[in-house]
Amino acid sequence: MEQKDNKHFWWQDGIIYQIYPRSYQDSNGDGVGDLPGIIRRLDYLQELGVSAVWLSPIYPSPMADYGYDISDYQDIDPLFGTLSDFDTLLHEVHSRGMKLILDLVPNHTSDQHAWFQESRSSRSNPKRDWYLWHDGRPDGSPPNNWLSVFGGSAWEWDETTQQYYYHAFLKEQPDLNWRNPEVQEAMLNVMRFWLDKGVDGFRVDVMWHMIKDEQLRNNPTNPNYEPHMSTHEQLLPTYSTDQAEVHDIVQKMRAVLDEYDERMMIGEIYLPIQQLMVYYGIDNKGAHLPFNFLLLSLPWEAQTIARAIDEYEGALPSGGWPNWVLGNHDQPRITSRVGLQQAKIAALLLLTLRGTPTIYYGEEIGMRDVPIPFGEVQDPQGLNMPDKNLSRDPARTPMQWDDSENAGFTDQKPWLRLARSYRRFNVATQQADSHSMLALYKRLIRLRQSEPSLMTGHYVPVYSDHQLFAYLRHQEGHDRFLILLNMSPRPCYFNVPNVTIKGTVEIATHQEIEGEKIQEPISLYGDEGLIIRLDPDATL
Incomplete structure (x- = not known):
């Protein structure tokens, strides 16, 4: 996929919107969202102005980890619909000028997948080496000290074949052996199956987990571990993740995508910036967008954020395209992390930084994490470590569409409870309010998508202190912001001394001053953000 004549691809100048399918729209009254429900809401997404829809897993699954334990990579779980429903969804997305991105989960399968059923049937089975089987230590204990992300040892004893198998997550999610060429070809063919259907790209789950140390060396102790952290963080995953050979696999996946026209790959990678950058690949032949999670984890403080953005921009390889995320299905929602007023600041930040923004469903109406009583917790991470408040359910609750019973999400009891405040915080209410969060998102998206400086222009840091963060976006021949x-x-x-700032307030979180002329010095209210279209004679 060569970039020519300064043309930007859809995944560079567009906006991605993540849907957690269980929670978006129920169409058949079972309390769980589905594909026909998503189809019903596509006009909303088109009106919002997003360019691509990313779906969390919709494949057949026993749902031990809510779809991230896949039993068949080439079908749709009946909970969500049928392959025919999927074909309709894909057609409807494309007919609205949008793209469709699927989750790909190549690191592990369900233990109910036919591949694993064969693999565990006997040590001599042809698919035995498709997974990571090993003898225990002389005392019968697991092969090494690696820990599961969901608690306990990452090794599970199999009585039938008298060996352990490795699972980075649940024991129902055995890891594939990506050193096996047959595994590689099988998964690359899965990609081709969906690409042949017309899917526009993949978000690859836990990309940095896919290859493990061949010697199975013990992971070192984490000197910075604290009791509130997940138990697997007691060890540093030095040998169980981010091995050098993983980049050969990513390059092979990219080569498959490059067999098709303008398809793309996002990599889920929780790593420090310098390690993250390697996933762009040599000559940018790795992941198109290694997910940048800086805004998920950093303290919400102006200088801290400004420094991190500078570090990220400075670390990007030549030709590497940036991207930004405020939330996803694994992390607390931005409104719960920083409050409603600062969530508006976060929206301005997300949609004016250089690079591709990803919006998590519900961010555009300010949805908050919903406390789920212990007796209703669904998430295995929360069930396995209830004392640590690590359940991801609070950020996965149903979309709040209107003030009717169950927020217009379903006619029956929803699979997770709704926020108490949904009758006030919902799409229908906010569509009628020009000062709402939804109205702000629509104005931001409309401005971003109409201004080359904001879509693909340069980023220039201007100033930061303990309160204020200022930066410039510009592209030659276009207005500066x-x-x-x-x-x-x-x-x-x-x-700013010795410069002339003159311009017009294009968008403001305190909307009353939009359209006003402005010049330095500029005073800002608390929790206020401004986008200023600079006059041509401004000297900043």
Whole structure:
């Protein structure tokens, strides 16, 4: 996929919207979202202005980890619909000028997948080496000290064949052996199956997990472990993740995508910046977008965020395209992390930084994490470690469409409870309110998608202190934009010596001043963000 004549691909100048299918729209009254439900809501997404829809897994699954334990990679789970429903969804997405991205989960399968059923049937089975089987240590204990992300040892004893198999997550999710060429070809063919249907790309689950140390060396102790952390963080995953050979696999996956026209790959990778950058690949022949999770984990403080953005921008390889994320199905929602007013600042940040933004469903209406009583917890991470408040259910609750019973998500009891406040915080209410979070997102998306400087222009840091973060976006031949973000609840001032700032407030979180002329010094209310279209004679 060669870039020519300064053309940007759809995944560079567009906006991605993540849907957690169980929670978006139920069409058949079983309390769980499905593909026909998503089809019903596509006009909303088109009106919102997003360019691509990314679906969390919809394949057949026993649902031990809610779809991330796949028993068949080339079908649709009946809970969500049929392959015919999928074909309709794909057609309807494309007919609206949008793209469709599927989750791909290549690191592990369900223990109910036919591949694993064969593999565990006997040591001599042809698929035995498709998974990671090993003898225990002389005392019968597991082969090494590796820990499962969901608690306990990552090795499970199999009585039938008298060996252990490795599972980085649940014991129902055995890891594939990606050193086996047959595994590689089987999974590359899975990619081709969906690409032949017309899917526009994949978000690859836990990409950095796919290859493990061949010697099975013990992971070292984490000196920074604290009791509130997940138990697997007691060890540093030095040998169980991010092995050098994984980049050969990523390159092979990319080569498959390059057999098709303008298809793309996102990599889920929780690693420090310098390690993350390697996943772009040599000559950018790796993942198109190794997911950048900086805004998920950093303290919400202006100078900290500004420094991290500079570090990320500076680390990008030549030709590497940036991307930004505020939330996803594994992390607390941005509104719960920083509050409703700063979530508006976060929206300005997400949609004015250089690079591809990904919006998690419900962010555009300010959805918050919903407390799920212990007796209703569904997430295996929460069930296995209930004392640590690590359940991901609070960020996966049903989309709040209107103020009717069950928020317009379902006619029956929803699979997870809704927020108590859904009658006030929902799409229908916010569509009628020009000062709502939804109205802000629509204005931001409309502006971003109409201004080359904001879509694909340069990023220039201007100023940051303990309250204020300021930066410039510009592209030759187009208007320049100054973004000012007050990341505190107290007023602050922006005054740069020896420059002339003149312009018009294009978008403001305090909407009353939109359209006003402005010049330095600029005073900002607490929790206020401004996008200023600079006049041609401004000297900043």
